[in-house]
Amino acid sequence: MWWKSFAMGVATTTAVLGCVLASAPAAAEPGSESAPMVSSRAPDGARIVGVTMVTPTRAKVTVASPAMGRPISVGVLLPRERAKPRPTLYLLDGIDGGVYTNYTESGWTYQTDIVAFMADKDANIVLPIGGTGSYYTDWISRDPVLGLNKWETFLTEELPPLIDSRFHGNGVNAIGGLSMGALGAMSLAVRNPDLYTGVAAFSGCLDQGTAELRQATAATVATRGGNPDNMWGPLNNSDWAAHDPATHVSVLKGKPLYVAVGNGLPDPALGLAGIASPVGGILEGVVLQCTHGFKAQADRAGVDVTYDFRAGLHSWGYWNQDLHRAWPTLARALHLSH
Structure with missing residues (x-):
């Protein structure tokens, strides 16, 4: 089929995409406290079945998901001070980073300084561990390789009430992501505008x-072995338009939005952190084209977006920088002062 031959030509380019972790529950790390529990349950029957505190401010949570038909692991970063309820930021990964961590943690914690950066922020940070090649969406069919993907249902219906109950969330949610996760986050937001108060998208189409x-x-x-027809159907299927952020961006009008994308050239200021394989520039060039298309539709719809058209390739050094630059926008979305 067309997508098999097309995929062969881009397989090496996607090797530098950001980490996405598989859905097997993470094992407890040496010295951590394991606290299996069924303390929270969502209305649809999803429930927390295990919590491991890796540190006093970092948890690994296992959720039994009826939609996904299996346990799903998520990382949760907690603020140092937890005296009052707080908002939650969901951050999604890229295409396949679980390979680099044996599916034990999110690429965000493996590749960036997010743990230190968020330590003084008064918010829960939720990092799904899983979803290789899934775009964090509900697939129309089970895939022989990538399995059953009902990520939208999990992330928008099952997980939020569990996080709020177990980790004292106040019901305010924002979402962000990089690369695959950027498209996933913006798509989830336009499809669930009442759930999310803002979005940050880094290097996403x-x-x-x-x-x-x-x-x-x-x-x-x-390139990750999946049949894309099982996601949103053939390319002319209406499900593609239904999940297209640019088509539906008007529903986000008035929300804090942040979009960052590179120009396909390395930024010498980042040193080694700004280097990727040569295809990192090619990938970012495609994303840049997507971003201009998104901006044109957002402008026509009167949607105000904070853009960062920066130097850079498709790699983690830039996404770590993006997170820092996006924080003021995300803080507004989360109703935080800083």
Whole structure:
């Protein structure tokens, strides 16, 4: 099929995409306290079945998900001071980073300084561990390789009440992501605008309005062994338009939004952290095209977005920088002063 041959041509380029971790529950680390529990239950029957405190401010949580049909692990970063209820920021990974951690943690904690950076922020930070090649969406069919993917249901219906109950959330939620997770986050937001108060998207193809851009997205699924037709159907299927952030961006009007993308050239200021394989520039060039398309539709819809058209490639050094630069926007979304 077309996507198999197309995928072969881009397989090496997706090797530098950000980490996405598989769905097997994380094992307890040496010296951590394991606290299996059934303390929280969502209305649909999802429940927390285990919590391991890696540190006093970092937890690994296992959730029994009826939608996914298996246990799903998430990392949760907690603030040092936890005297009052607080908002929650969900951050999604890229295409396949679980390979680098044996699916034990999110790429965010493995590749960036997020643990230290968020330590003084008055928010829960939730980092799903899993979803390789899934785009964090509900697939229309079970995939022979990538399995059952009902990530939208898990992230929007099952997980939030559990996080709020177990970790004293106040019901205010924002979402963000990088690369695959950037498209996933923005798509979840336009489909669930009442759930999220703001979005941050780094190096994501936020415009899925053309066959060319849909092919690029489908090809990344194929490089991880999945059949993209099982996600949103053939490229002319209406589900592609239904999940396209650019098409539906008007529903986010008035919310704090942050979009960052590189120009495909390395930034010498980042030193080694700003270096990626040569295809990192090619990937970011495609994302830049997507971002211009998204911006054109957002502008037409009167949606105010904070953009960072920066130097950079498709790699973690830039996404770590993006997180720092996006924080003021995310803080507004989370109703925090800083």
